[in-house]
Amino acid sequence: MDASRPLAPAAGRDESGAARTRALSFLARRDRYHVAEALPWIAALAAFFIFPNQMILGGQTLIMILFALSLDLILGYAGIVTLGHAAYFGLGAYAAALLITDLHWSEPISGLACAAVVAAIGGFFSGLILLRYRGLALLVLTLSTTIMLQQLGNLFRDFTGGYDGIPGINISPLFGRFDYDLYGHTYYLYCLGVLFIAFYVVRRIVYSPFGQALVGIRENVARMHALGSPVHWRLVIAYTISAAFAGIAGALFAQTNTLVTLGVFDFDQSAAVLMMLILGGAGWLYGGFVGATLYMVLQNELAKMSPEFWQFGIGAILIAVVLANRHRVFGKLVRRVRALGFGAKP
Amino acid sequence: MPPVANTIVSILFDGLAWAMFLFIISVGLSVTMGLMGVVNLAHGAFAMAGGYLVITATASWGVPFLPSLLIAFVAVGLVSVLLERSLYSQLYGASELDQVLLTIGLTFMVIAVYTYFYGPQPQSIHVPSYLLGELHLGDRSFPTYRVFLIAVGAALVAALWYGFEGTKIGAMIRAAVDNRRMAQSVGINVDRLFTITFAVGSGLAALGGGLAIQLLGLTPSFAVIYLVFFLLVVAVGGSGSIWGTLAGALVLGISDTAGKYLFADAGSFVIYAVAVLILLVRPAGLYGRE
Numbered sequence: 001m002d003a004s005r006p007l008a009p010a011a012g013r014d015e016s017g018a019a020r021t022r023a024l025s026f027l028a029r030r031d032r033y034h035v036a037e038a039l040p041w042i043a044a045l046a047a048f049f050i051f052p053n054q055m056i057l058g059g060q061t062l063i064m065i066l067f068a069l070s071l072d073l074i075l076g077y078a079g080i081v082t083l084g085h086a087a088y089f090g091l092g093a094y095a096a097a098l099l100i101t102d103l104h105w106s107e108p109i110s111g112l113a114c115a116a117v118v119a120a121i122g123g124f125f126s127g128l129i130l131l132r133y134r135g136l137a138l139l140v141l142t143l144s145t146t147i148m149l150q151q152l153g154n155l156f157r158d159f160t161g162g163y164d165g166i167p168g169i170n171i172s173p174l175f176g177r178f179d180y181d182l183y184g185h186t187y188y189l190y191c192l193g194v195l196f197i198a199f200y201v202v203r204r205i206v207y208s209p210f211g212q213a214l215v216g217i218r219e220n221v222a223r224m225h226a227l228g229s230p231v232h233w234r235l236v237i238a239y240t241i242s243a244a245f246a247g248i249a250g251a252l253f254a255q256t257n258t259l260v261t262l263g264v265f266d267f268d269q270s271a272a273v274l275m276m277l278i279l280g281g282a283g284w285l286y287g288g289f290v291g292a293t294l295y296m297v298l299q300n301e302l303a304k305m306s307p308e309f310w311q312f313g314i315g316a317i318l319i320a321v322v323l324a325n326r327h328r329v330f331g332k333l334v335r336r337v338r339a340l341g342f343g344a345k346p
Numbered sequence: 347m348p349p350v351a352n353t354i355v356s357i358l359f360d361g362l363a364w365a366m367f368l369f370i371i372s373v374g375l376s377v378t379m380g381l382m383g384v385v386n387l388a389h390g391a392f393a394m395a396g397g398y399l400v401i402t403a404t405a406s407w408g409v410p411f412l413p414s415l416l417i418a419f420v421a422v423g424l425v426s427v428l429l430e431r432s433l434y435s436q437l438y439g440a441s442e443l444d445q446v447l448l449t450i451g452l453t454f455m456v457i458a459v460y461t462y463f464y465g466p467q468p469q470s471i472h473v474p475s476y477l478l479g480e481l482h483l484g485d486r487s488f489p490t491y492r493v494f495l496i497a498v499g500a501a502l503v504a505a506l507w508y509g510f511e512g513t514k515i516g517a518m519i520r521a522a523v524d525n526r527r528m529a530q531s532v533g534i535n536v537d538r539l540f541t542i543t544f545a546v547g548s549g550l551a552a553l554g555g556g557l558a559i560q561l562l563g564l565t566p567s568f569a570v571i572y573l574v575f576f577l578l579v580v581a582v583g584g585s586g587s588i589w590g591t592l593a594g595a596l597v598l599g600i601s602d603t604a605g606k607y608l609f610a611d612a613g614s615f616v617i618y619a620v621a622v623l624i625l626l627v628r629p630a631g632l633y634g635r636e
Contacts, residue, residue, distance in 0.1 A: 132629075136379065136577070144618045148622075151615045151618070267570060271450055312458035315458065318447055319433070323448075326444065
């Protein structure tokens with residue numbers, strides 16, 4: 001909504017003419033592709049050739065980037081703080097897993113689509129209720145929804161395998177041709193392709209009028225109501241889309257991991273994706289790339305020394321990020337850097 | 347006694363003990379949230395720290411059980427003042443997201459430190475023999491420790507009731523929860539009030555953590571596992587209110603126990619279902635203001 005400020009006729013008519021042109025050209029250009037936007041994809045491809053032995057970690061990182069991207073849509077753009085995004089990741093993971101083990105349908109891409117639909121249905125109906133709330137009630141309700149799904153999964157353990165999970169999720173070769181190797185090379189490229197398509201779709205959504213409405217709701221919900229914007233429906237739709245992408249991430253996790261347990265619904269999972277997004281910065285699409293990569297690499301390296309070391313480190317980093325963002329000078333600097341390459345930052 | 351009545355008495359008794367535990371820990375969270383609107387996800391970590399302090403005091407320093415509870419109350423209360431002045435004071439007026447992130451970060455650090463020093467295995471505690479065994483009442487017998495827990499909870503409810511309704515500082519807290527700016531403009535130092543409330547609330551959490559070891563055991567992950575319950579109590583009761591916290595703790599404590607007695611499989615589902623139903627009807631909680 002930065003752009004709305006120069007449009008407001010606050011100053012005299014003469015100055016506002018120039019400001020208006022500037023604002024209009026900014027609005028017309030901001031969704032154009034910037035050269036720098038190719039960087040994350042080049043880096044992801046380069047990683048494939050430079051670290052061929054790390055591709056299992058790489059695939060997991062791509063999945064978490066997709067998960068963080070889905071959270072960015074509702075947290076970064078629409079401003080909904082949730083502690084239960086793992087619910088939709090988990091729904092997608094179980095949908096993809098049960099499709100293979102119970103219905104014996106092992107084609108991977110249609111598995112993703114099925115997971116997306118299941119997670120979207122879950123997101124739509126929970127969003128209808130959840131998004132009426134704000135503040136503490138929303139935090140508690142999102143957290144409770146996820147735990148209730150976990151408990152339901154445990155209740156129907158004949159069907160879901162309970163905390164032992166569903167083992168032996170084996171998908172058939174990609175496009176019927178490419179089989180999966182032990183080193184996770186096929187999985188990595190598969191995840192990268194899915195992420196690329198998902199990213200393109202989310203980017204289109206974010207720069208559409210619908211995306212602008214979400215930013216408007218985040219920045220000034222009273223004004224959006226006054227403008228006659230259907231705030232609740234916009235949020236429910238955004239939540240549903242976000243849930244669908246989280247479900248795809250979960251399905252990729254199930255397909256590449258060959259095992260899904262009720263652990264996917266843990267609070268830690270919701271907290272981890274939130275941390276990744278915050279580490280990389282919410283509300284500019286690339287937060288997941290930066291944050292999830294940092295998080296996964298740090299976790300891998302620090303947890304080798306000791307798990308406590310990792311937990312202490314991520315806690316300290318999180319506090320530092322919050323304090324730095326709230327710092328007057330430093331926070332401004334971060335916002336400048338982010339706005340530099342990508343006119344995207346709302 | 348007929349079996350139905352027997353079950354009801356068991357549910358009420360165990361539910362009351364569980365509710366008192368929830369109340370002792372959640373009341374500080376509720377009042378600080380009502381005062382400053384800070385969502386403190388590190389509250390469970392204070393309870394966990396109190397529990398470990400009680401274990402160290404009784405096992406290594408030879409302090410008896412009851413005084414060590416007092417030590418935990420005072421020590422954690424004092425440490426929380428330092429944290430409040432250095433970290434939490436940055437959060438006043440911050441977005442909910444910043445509050446959530448900073449307090450999650452703090453929780454992780456505390457869990458890591460305690461795992462490093464005490465290890466991840468569950469700890470147990472030796473409570474004095476007069477708290478073990480059973481009390482006989484009519485043809486029923488009740489575990490002494492749970493009776494003790496209920497008694498401590500009831501005493502705290504009385505003390506907090508007097509503190510809130512009968513003292514000047516209680517009146518100031520109520521005024522500040524009702525309308526912070528108005529309270530400030532009549533000369534109440536809300537910041538200092540908050541520091542005091544925060545210290546007492548964290549101290550009570552530590553006390554609750556110490557009391558819980560005998561029933562629940564103690565691991566560093568206590569800080570997150572039970573946090574959900576404390577948040578549920580505050581949300582269901584309505585933040586900033588002692589009566590709300592008591593009502594929330596009683597409703598959730600007793601329905602949780604009833605769920606576990608009556609439906610062995612789906613038992614742990616009940617507390618969330620009840621909480622969600624109440625919040626759907628009353629989003630600000632039982633005693634909250636819209």
